[in-house]
Amino acid sequence: MNQKNISDLLKLKKLESPGPEYFEHFLEEFHRYQRAEILAQPSERLWAFWLRWFDWLSSVPRSVALCGATVASFAIAGVILISQPHGSGSSFAQGDRVLEGFSPKRHQVINAAVNYAYADPSRQQPELQRKVSVSEHDLSSPRYATGETVAPYETSLTF
Amino acid sequence: MKSAETCSDEELMASVLAGDIAAFDHLVLRYKERLYGVIYNMTSNHEDTNDLLMESFDKAFRSLPSFKGQASFYTWIYRIAMNRALNLLQKRKKNKNDFSLNDIQLEDAIQKEFLDASSLVDPERQTELKELQIKLNESLQKLSDEHRAVVILYDIEGLSHGDIGRIMNCSEGTVRSRLHYAHKQLQKGLASYLK
Numbered sequence: 061m062n063q064k065n066i067s068d069l070l071k072l073k074k075l076e077s078p079g080p081e082y083f084e085h086f087l088e089e090f091h092r093y094q095r096a097e098i099l100a101q102p103s104e105r106l107w108a109f110w111l112r113w114f115d116w117l118s119s120v121p122r123s124v125a126l127c128g129a130t131v132a133s134f135a136i137a138g139v140i141l142i143s144q145p146h147g148s149g150s151s152f153a154q155g156d157r158v159l160e161g162f163s164p165k166r167h168q169v170i171n172a173a174v175n176y177a178y179a180d181p182s183r184q185q186p187e188l189q190r191k192v193s194v195s196e197h198d199l200s201s202p203r204y205a206t207g208e209t210v211a212p213y214e215t216s217l218t219f
Numbered sequence: 220m221k222s223a224e225t226c227s228d229e230e231l232m233a234s235v236l237a238g239d240i241a242a243f244d245h246l247v248l249r250y251k252e253r254l255y256g257v258i259y260n261m262t263s264n265h266e267d268t269n270d271l272l273m274e275s276f277d278k279a280f281r282s283l284p285s286f287k288g289q290a291s292f293y294t295w296i297y298r299i300a301m302n303r304a305l306n307l308l309q310k311r312k313k314n315k316n317d318f319s320l321n322d323i324q325l326e327d328a329i330q331k332e333f334l335d336a337s338s339l340v341d342p343e344r345q346t347e348l349k350e351l352q353i354k355l356n357e358s359l360q361k362l363s364d365e366h367r368a369v370v371i372l373y374d375i376e377g378l379s380h381g382d383i384g385r386i387m388n389c390s391e392g393t394v395r396s397r398l399h400y401a402h403k404q405l406q407k408g409l410a411s412y413l414k
Contacts, residue, residue: 063402066409069355070374073260076352077252086251087244093273094280 228292235283243283247276250293253376254300260371261304263360271307275300290385297378298386301368308364358408366401369394 226234226245234242254275259268279296286295359367365387372383373394380391380398387394 063406066402066405067374069351069409070370070405072352073355073375074256076256076259078255078259078265083251083255087247090247090273090276094277097277 229288232283232286232292235280243280246279246292246296250296251276254296257297257371257376258300258304260359260375261301261364261367262307263356267307271300271303275303278303294382294385297372297376297382298388301372301386305364305368354409355405358405361408362401362404366397366404369397370401370405373398 224245226242228246228249231242231246235246251272255268255272258271258275259265262268262271275296278299282299286292290298359370362370368387369383372378372386373380378386380394383394384391
């Protein structure tokens with residue numbers, strides 16, 4: 061028996077098959093398999109993520125972890141305090157407080173301006189919002205309200 | 220407009236990457252039988268073959284965006300399938316207690332068309348063929364995984380030495396030497412049976 065005989069014998073193996081019925085629904089089975097894999101993935105990834113996180117946490121020294129937690133707490137508290145609006149209530153309520161002490165005409169104009177700004181979120185200017193709530197002295201002469209019409213705000217300019 | 224059956228593998232891959240996910244189904248239909256043969260001849264187990272076949276196609280689908288086109292689609296997918304099969308065989312060796320040699324199937328149905336065409340329809344000749352089949356599979360199983368892989372890809376699948384080298388990530392010289400050694404071993408294993 062030589063190598064050619066071996067090769068010829070091996071070629072016979074190409075004729076071995078599980079039968080046509082095996083492949084009849086192969087595509088449907090494959091799609092089912094893919095869907096199952098996709099559904100399995102998110103929870104696996106999340107689980108793997110938490111495992112890795114806890115693993116890392118257990119390797120951190122206790123003192124370092126405590127310091128880190130303290131710093132993080134102060135940072136979060138600071139962010140909350142800074143981002144708190146002065147006084148309570150919504151931006152509209154803030155606007156109402158600002159309008160106290162103005163003449164009715166100016167009251168009308170500023171009210172229209174505030175409504176215009178908050179009607180479209182893209183027109184809100186955080187700097188302006190903060191500055192609106194300062195002392196009455198600064199707000200006594202609003203520079204951008206001309207008569208009955210509302211002048212468009214420019215981001216570079218503030219009260 | 221070209222039908223999917225006449226599109227080349229590269230055209231179908233481009234369609235998939237362009238968002239036509241259904242084009243991948245045509246690649247699956249095109250290669251399912253060939254990949255089945257490769258994996259089955261490596262593992263000699265239908266259940267494992269079924270699982271690995273699904274895994275291989277799924278892996279190919281997920282990896283399509285990173286396919287750089289340096290190799291043809293069929294060498295690429297053969298490589299995926301072969302790597303999966305080799306990994307499974309490695310695991311089997313490590314977990315010998317979980318896998319029994321009885322799980323190896325040495326005999327599979329031979330296509331009826333072949334039996335009819337070769338006039339091997341009489342029972343005695345069919346029995347001889349079955350025995351030869353079993354003996355050949357036994358001899359193949361005795362080869363190492365790498366030697367069996369090159370024999371399957373060259374003698375059964377008909378791939379070139381170059382393609383086998385790309386699939387197995389080795390040189391053509393290594394492919395030839397493994398093939399030569401594997402054939403010698405198979406000759407020894409079958410010689411006593413064929414005397």
